[in-house]
Structures are given as structure tokens and as C-alpha cells.
Amino acid sequence: MIRRAGIVLASQTLVAVLAPLVAPYDAGEAFRGFLHAPPMRPHLEGLTPVVHPLVLTDLLESRFERDPSRTVRLPWMQRDNTAPVFLLGSDDFGRDVLSRLLYGARTSLGLSLIATLGSVVIGALAGAWAGYRGGWVGDAMMRVADLVLVLPVIYVVLVLRAVLPLVLPASTVFLLVAWILVAVGWPYVARGVRAIVAVERSRQYVQAAQSLGAGSFRILTVHLIPACAGHLLVQATLLLPAFILAEATLSFVGLGFPDPVASWGTMLAGAGNYNAIARFPWTLASAVAIFLVVLATNLIGARGRSA
Amino acid sequence: MARYLLRRLGFALLLVLVASSAALLLTRLAPGDFAAAQGLDLTSAQREQLRETLGLNQSLAEQYVSRLGGALRFDFGESMLYSRPVSALIGERALNTAVLATTALLLATIVGMPLGIYSGTSSGLGRAAVRMVSTVGVSIPPLIGSLGLVFLAARTGWFPVGGMTSSAGADVTWSAWLADLVRHLPLPALALALPLAAALEKLQSESIETSVHEPFVAASRARGVDRARVVLRHAWPASLRPVLGLYGLMIGGLFSGSFVVEVVTSWPGLGRLMFDALKARDLFLVAGCAATGAFFLAAGTLLADLLLAWTDPRVTSGDEA
Numbered sequence: 001m002i003r004r005a006g007i008v009l010a011s012q013t014l015v016a017v018l019a020p021l022v023a024p025y026d027a028g029e030a031f032r033g034f035l036h037a038p039p040m041r042p043h044l045e046g047l048t049p050v051v052h053p054l055v056l057t058d059l060l061e062s063r064f065e066r067d068p069s070r071t072v073r074l075p076w077m078q079r080d081n082t083a084p085v086f087l088l089g090s091d092d093f094g095r096d097v098l099s100r101l102l103y104g105a106r107t108s109l110g111l112s113l114i115a116t117l118g119s120v121v122i123g124a125l126a127g128a129w130a131g132y133r134g135g136w137v138g139d140a141m142m143r144v145a146d147l148v149l150v151l152p153v154i155y156v157v158l159v160l161r162a163v164l165p166l167v168l169p170a171s172t173v174f175l176l177v178a179w180i181l182v183a184v185g186w187p188y189v190a191r192g193v194r195a196i197v198a199v200e201r202s203r204q205y206v207q208a209a210q211s212l213g214a215g216s217f218r219i220l221t222v223h224l225i226p227a228c229a230g231h232l233l234v235q236a237t238l239l240l241p242a243f244i245l246a247e248a249t250l251s252f253v254g255l256g257f258p259d260p261v262a263s264w265g266t267m268l269a270g271a272g273n274y275n276a277i278a279r280f281p282w283t284l285a286s287a288v289a290i291f292l293v294v295l296a297t298n299l300i301g302a303r304g305r306s307a
Numbered sequence: 308m309a310r311y312l313l314r315r316l317g318f319a320l321l322l323v324l325v326a327s328s329a330a331l332l333l334t335r336l337a338p339g340d341f342a343a344a345q346g347l348d349l350t351s352a353q354r355e356q357l358r359e360t361l362g363l364n365q366s367l368a369e370q371y372v373s374r375l376g377g378a379l380r381f382d383f384g385e386s387m388l389y390s391r392p393v394s395a396l397i398g399e400r401a402l403n404t405a406v407l408a409t410t411a412l413l414l415a416t417i418v419g420m421p422l423g424i425y426s427g428t429s430s431g432l433g434r435a436a437v438r439m440v441s442t443v444g445v446s447i448p449p450l451i452g453s454l455g456l457v458f459l460a461a462r463t464g465w466f467p468v469g470g471m472t473s474s475a476g477a478d479v480t481w482s483a484w485l486a487d488l489v490r491h492l493p494l495p496a497l498a499l500a501l502p503l504a505a506a507l508e509k510l511q512s513e514s515i516e517t518s519v520h521e522p523f524v525a526a527s528r529a530r531g532v533d534r535a536r537v538v539l540r541h542a543w544p545a546s547l548r549p550v551l552g553l554y555g556l557m558i559g560g561l562f563s564g565s566f567v568v569e570v571v572t573s574w575p576g577l578g579r580l581m582f583d584a585l586k587a588r589d590l591f592l593v594a595g596c597a598a599t600g601a602f603f604l605a606a607g608t609l610l611a612d613l614l615l616a617w618t619d620p621r622v623t624s625g626d627e628a
Contacts, residue, residue, distance in 0.1 A: 150322065150608065154563035155581075155600065159330060159593075162585040163337035245448050249567055252450065253582065268454065274468040277454065278461030287451045295446035302442070 005299035008292055013113075016105035024075035024085065025096045027103035027262035036062040036280045037090040039097075042074060049074050053083035062280075089282035091270050097285050100262040104286055107263035109293070111174060112243035115181035116236050122182060123189025124232060128220050130190065131197030142194060145187035156184050157246050161255045170261045177250065181243050188239065192231045200227045237301030241294040248290055264290055315612060319605030323598050330597035331374065334590050335367055341387045341588045361387055363590075374591065378598070384591035388584060393595040396580065401599050403471060404576035407568070408561050410492055411499035415557075419504035420550070423511025427546075428519055428538050437508065444505025449564035453498035453571040460494055467491050469573040495572045499564045503557055510553050514546040521545065547618055555611035558604060 015022060031037075033056060040051040050071040054064040072083045084090075088097040126145070130138030148156065160180045168176065200206060201224060209219050244264070250256035251265025259266055264286035271283035342349070342357045349357065358364050365373070377384055383393040419441075426437040447455070460468045467473060472487040518524065519542045527537045566578030581596035583589075 147322075147325065150559065150604065151326070152559040152562035152566075152600075152604070154566055155578075155597075158566070158582065159333060159585065159597075162582075163333045165338050241446075241448075245450060249450055252567075253570055268450075271454075274457050274461045277458045281458055284454060284458065287454050291446060291451050294448065294451075295443065298442065298446050 005296040008296040009300070012105055012289075012293060012296075013109060015102055016109045019102040019106045023096075023099040023102040024087075025099040027095070027100050028260050029095060029099070031084045031090065031094040031096075034064075034084060034086070034090050034094045035092060036276075036283075037064055037084075037086050037094070038280075039089040039282050040066075040086055042087065045071055051085050051087075054086075088285050089280070091267070091283050092276070092280075093270075097267075097282055100267055101264075101285050101289060103262040104264045104267055105289065107174070107257065107261060108244055108247050108265065108290075111178055111181075111247055111263075112240050115178045115185060115243045116239045118178065118182040119185030119239055120189050120232050120236055123186035123235070124193050124225050124228065126186060127190035127193025128197050128225055128228075131194040132201055132216065132220060132224060138194075141190070145190050148184060148187045149191065153184050153242065154246065154249060157181070157250065158253075158255065161250060166255070167258070170257055173257055173261075177247065177256065181246060185239050185243065189232065189235045192235065193225075193228045196228045196231060197224050200224055234301060237297045241297045244290055244293060248286075311616065312613075315609050319602075319609055322605045323601045326601035327378075327594045327598035328371070328375075331371065331590060331594035332367070334585065334588060334593045335370065337588065339588055341590070344586070344588045370590075374594065383595045383598075386584070386589055386592040388587045388589040388592060393591050396592065397577065397595050397599050400575060400577045400580045401603070403574065404565055404569070404578065405603075406488075407492070407495055407499065407574060407576060408565050410496040411503065411565075412557070412561065414496055414500040415503035415507055418500070419507030420511055422504075423508040423550075424515055424538065424543060426508065427512035427515035428542070438512070441505040441508040441512075445502050445509065447501055447505075448567075449498050449502065450567045450571070452501050453495065453568045456494050456498050457571060466494050468494070471574055495568045495574050498572070499561070499568050502564075503560065506557070507550065507553065511546070511550050514549050515542055518542045518546040544618075548615070551611065551615045551618060554614070555608050558607035558611065561607075562600060562604060 034054065037054055040054065042049045042051050044050075050073055052066040052068050053070050053072045055067045057063045057065050070083075072085055074087075075085050084096065086096050086098070088101065091097055091100065126141050130142050157180055160183065161177065164176060197220075201219075206219060206223055209223055214222075247256055247263060248265035248268055251263055252269045254269065256265050257263045259270070267283070267286040271277060271280070271287075277284065340358070340363050341361060342354045342363060362370065362373075374384060383397070385391065386393050386396055389396055422437050422441070426434045426441075457468050460466050467490060471491050472484060473491070515538075519538065521542070523545075524537055524542050527541055528534070532541075562578075565574075565576060566582070568574060569576040569578045570582070577596060577599060581593060581600070584592035584596060
């Protein structure tokens with residue numbers, strides 16, 4: 001089970017990195033005659049997988065029918081310009097959901113991984129400082145951390161994002177949201193690190209290092225922070241899914257990435273009214289992707305906690 | 308006990324003050340103000356006029372002090388977006404959120420706790436099934452859950468897909484309104500309750516699993532007390548401490564979750580009000596919402612702590628700190 005969860009995560013990440021190579025189309029490529037096209041089922045013809053192309057039968061209702069007399073090869077084999085192939089359907093702009101899912105994994109997983117890494121690093125440093133040195137700086141940091149910990153995360157993220165300029169280029173949004181997530185994420189890491197460091201610093205191996213003349217920086221980075229490795233890993237598995245959701249929520253309500261950018265959140269935003277959800281459920285593909293990633297990290301985290 | 312209570316109350320007050328001040332200051336410092344957010348249909352002269360009437364030209368300090376003074380007299384100002392007193396607006400919306408959150412919390416408790424007791428004290432297929440369901444459950448956050456349930460509702464018509472009532476504005480009898488509400492409640496409440504119930508199940512299961520192995524449980528069994536009674540009267544109360552501790556943490560999650568659910572299912576709650584106010588830069592409404600939210604948060608946490616202190620005297624005696 002745990003191995004399968006790891007495989008899910010690893011393959012999602014791999015797919016995210018390789019998105020431009022594995023995605024059949026560009027994330028922004030819109031096929032104007034194919035709004036809300038349903039998923040097509042590939043079949044084998046000889047040894048090549050092919051699909052029957054779709055023909056629009058009702059523009060207003062977005063109804064399509066398969067044309068069994070013709071076949072189109074899958075876009076990976078050979079780009080066939082006669083008709084687009086939507087293995088997971090197309091969205092409200094006629095963009096390929098599968099391609100957007102793959103490119104979206106880049107944005108969403110990339111953002112969450114960077115924010116998780118940032119939170120772990122900053123949280124570990126702040127917590128270690130507070131636990132090892134203490135003093136008023138450490139106390140002040142922990143007070144701030146306590147305050148952030150009681151507040152509902154989504155509201156803090158929403159307020160911070162909403163008071164910043166709303167219309168920004170995608171790369172700026174990426175950095176901005178990453179920083180906001182780090183700002184709400186580090187206290188979770190710091191609190192535990194502080195507690196562990198406060199206990200570990202009076203252990204014999206630390207005293208030994210001290211008596212050998214090691215400086216506090218060396219003691220922190222070589223001895224004390226590695227002692228928190230288990231805690232850091234568990235926190236990372238808790239933060240990652242939370243951050244993926246935070247991005248999805250922000251983009252869903254229109255405060256995240258602007259629309260042409262593919263992210264799992266912007267995909268949900270496009271799907272987000274109940275009329276569309278009922279008729280074009282394939283536009284919720286990114287919700288399934290989010291569920292799988294959250295499930296996988298939960299399984300890994302549960303293993304980490306019990307070990 | 309009195310000192311403990313006082314300290315917690317002080318913290319609660321501080322939380323309300325800090326949250327509302329921070330929300331007011333941040334919104335004020337944000338680029339653009341309410342007049343600018345009104346789009347292009349105002350001339351610049353009209354815009355200035357609007358700023359004058361709303362007091363947006365005041366300096367930050369002036370505005371803050373006058374608002375703080377007002378808040379002490381329970382006057383929270385007037386919403387710029389709705390031209391209604393903030394307190395009236397917040398009153399009705401907060402009630403809606405409270406209905407949703409309370410239902411979800413009850414639902415999570417009713418489902419999660421018994422399942423946790425069951426899976427923690429039994430073995431075999433039933434336990435494996437419960438554990439699997441709850442592992443899946445904790446991985447369905449309110450955003451995904453509510454979208455999934457909206458899909459289900461729209462396809463099957465089992466319950467209405469959105470809103471709080473279908474008869475908004477219509478003059479209906481009280482009982483008809485209530486029946487309408489009860490029909491609309493399951494979808495958002497379920498989406499909100501699902502991950503909470505799963506988390507409760509997991510914790511209760513873990514906790515009771517350790518407490519059934521305590522010597523006093525074996526002793527009662529040896530005296531011939533039957534199994535169900537031992538579990539419910541002896542093992543369960545002893546296992547409650549971490550579970551009640553979770554309630555304190557769940558309140559924040561309940562708030563975050565209810566915002567998402569309110570947006571997806573068009574539930575007219577506090578979260579959506581604050582979101583709209585934020586986007587329109589409606590200063591006083593943002594501050595009012597933040598204060599109300601912080602108040603509920605502090606009250607909820609306090610209640611959970613009191614519950615904890617009441618069931619376990621170790622909390623207040625300071626042995627734990």
C-alpha cells in the first residue's frame with residue numbers, strides 16, 4: 001500500500017516535470033469547435049491505438065457523436081490535424097483536459113513542493129533557534145507561531161492574497177502564493193522542532209560536541225536539526241496536501257492563478273457551476289487528481305507517524 | 308481553575324482584537340479602496356465624493372481610533388457594499404454559518420466516534436473496512452467533497468444542489484422554511500463533516516486501542532463485567548482526552564472548510580460575506596467579519612479547553628506544561 005502510494009506520488013511528480021513531453025497538446029491550445037467534448041475511448045486497430053473522431057451535432061447543447069467511419073491516431077503517435085483527440089474530454093474553452101491536467105500538475109505540485117520545502121527550512125531554523133538559544137527573539141517567534149496556529153489557514157491565506165494586487169503575471173502569482181503559504185506553514189514545523197531541540201540539547205552527544213569546541217551553528221545543523229528529521233518528514237506530508245488544497249481553493253475563488261494558466265485550481269474554477277458539473281463531469285478531473293495526491297501523502301504520512 | 312479561565316479569556320479577547328485590527332489595517336493598506344473597486348461607472352469627482360462620505364479620506368490612525376471607539380460601544384459601522392449596518396449583516400450570516408458548522412460537527416461526532424470505538428476494540432473484516440473508509444475520508448477535503456456531492460445531487464436529484472432555501476424572499480410559514488432548510492442542509496454539512504468524521508474515527512480508534520490494554524480494563528473483565536460495558540464505561544472515558552483535544556483543533560478546520568463549502572454550494576454564510584467584502588475593499592465589513600470569526604474561534608477553543616479540563620484535572624494543575 002505504502003509502496004503504491006509512493007509510486008502514485010513519484011509518477012505524478014515525474015509527469016509534472018515532463019509535462020511538455022507527455023502532454024498531447026499545449027495547455028492553452030483551444031479547439032473552438034469542441035467545447036465540452038466528452039472523453040473519447042481509444043481502441044486498437046491492428047497495433048495502433050486510434051479513436052473515432054467527434055462530430056458536433058448540437059452546438060447549443062454541446063452534443064457530440066462519434067463518427068465510426070473515420071479513425072484518428074493518438075496525438076503521441078503522430079500529430080493528426082484532421083481532428084483533435086480528447087482522452088479526458090475538453091473544457092469550456094475546448095482545451096484538452098488531459099493536457100491541462102499534466103501542465104496543471106506542474107503548477108500545483110511545483111508550487112506546493114516549493115512552499116513545503118520553504119516552510120520546512122524556515123520552520124526548522126526558527127524552531128531550532130528558539131529551542132537552542134531561546135531569548136526574547138525565540139520567544140517572540142514562538143508567540144507569532146502560536147497566533148498563526150490558532151487562525152484558520154484558509155482565511156489567513158485569503159486575506160493575505162486579497163490585500164495584494166489582484167492582477168499579476170503568472171510567475172509573480174506563483175512566487176507570491178508560495179511566500180504566503182510559507183508564512184502560514186512554518187509555525188507547524190517550528191513548534192515541534194523547538195520542543196525536540198529543547199530536549200535534545202542537553203543530551204550527551206550535544207555536550208560532547210560542545211566540549212570538542214563545536215560552534216552553535218555546527219551543533220544546530222549537524223546534530224540538532226537532523227535529530228528532528230522524523231518530525232520534519234511528517235510535517236512535510238501534512239503540509240503538502242494542505243498547500244495543494246490552498247492553491248486549488250485560491251484559484252477556485254479567483255484569487256489564484258489567472259485563467260489561461262493551467263493549474264488544478266483553475267481547472268476546478270472552470271468546472272465550478274452545478275449545471276456544468278452535472279453535464280460535463282470530466283471537467284472535474286483535477287479534483288480526482290487532488291484526491292489521489294492527498295490520499296497518497298496521507299498514506300505515506302500515516303506510515304511515517306507510526307514508524 | 309479561575310486563573311486558568313482568566314488567562315484563556317484574556318487570550319480570547321486578544322485574538323479578537325488582533326484579528327480584526329489586522330484585517331482592517333491590511334485591507335486599508337491594500338492597493339485600491341472601496342471607491343476604486345466600484346468600477347468605471349463613476350467619474351473621478353463622484354469617486355472623491357464617495358470617499359468623503361464614507362470617511363475613506365481619513366488618515367489610518369483617525370480611522371482606526373474611531374472604529375475602535377465604535378466597536379467598544381458595539382457600533383461596528385456601516386457596510387459600504389450593502390449600505391446596511393455591519394452588525395445586522397453579520398448577525399444573519401453568522402447564524403447561517405453556525406447552523407452549517409454545528410450540524411457538521413454533530414454529524415462528524417455521531418458517525419466518527421462510534422465507528423472509532425468499534426474499530427479500536429474489534430478485529431477482522433469490519434475493522435479493516437472502517438479503517439479503509441476513514442483513510443479515504445480524511446483525503447476528501449471539503450473542496451473536493453462538496454464538488455463531488457454537487458455532482459451527485461445534480462445527477463440524481465436526491466437533494467438540492469445549492470443555496471440555503473429555495474424560497475428566498477417568499478413569504479412562507481416558519482415550519483415550511485424550516486423544512487426547506489432541512490432539505491438543503493445535508494449536502495454542505497456532509498461535505499464539511501466527512502473529513503472531520505474520518506479524523507475523529509482514526510484518533511478515537513487509536514486512543515481506545517491503547518486504553519483497552521490498560522490493567523483496569525483487564526481487571527473489570529476479570530471481575531466478570533461484560534465486554535460492551537467495559538468498553539463503554541471504562542475504556543472509552545479513559546480514551547477521551549486526545550479525542551477532546553482534537554475538537555479544539557477542529558474548530559479552525561471547520562472555519563476554513565465552511566468557507567469553501569459556502570462558496571461551492573452558495574450557502575449564504577460568514578465566509579462568503581467576508582470574501583465579498585475583501586474583494587470590494589469594504590473596510591468595516593472585513594473587520595467585522597474578522598472580529599466575529601475570531602470570537603467564534605476563541606469561544607470554540609475555550610469551550611473545547613474547558614471540556615478537556617473538566618474531564619481531565621491534569622490539564623489545569625499544570626502537570627502537563
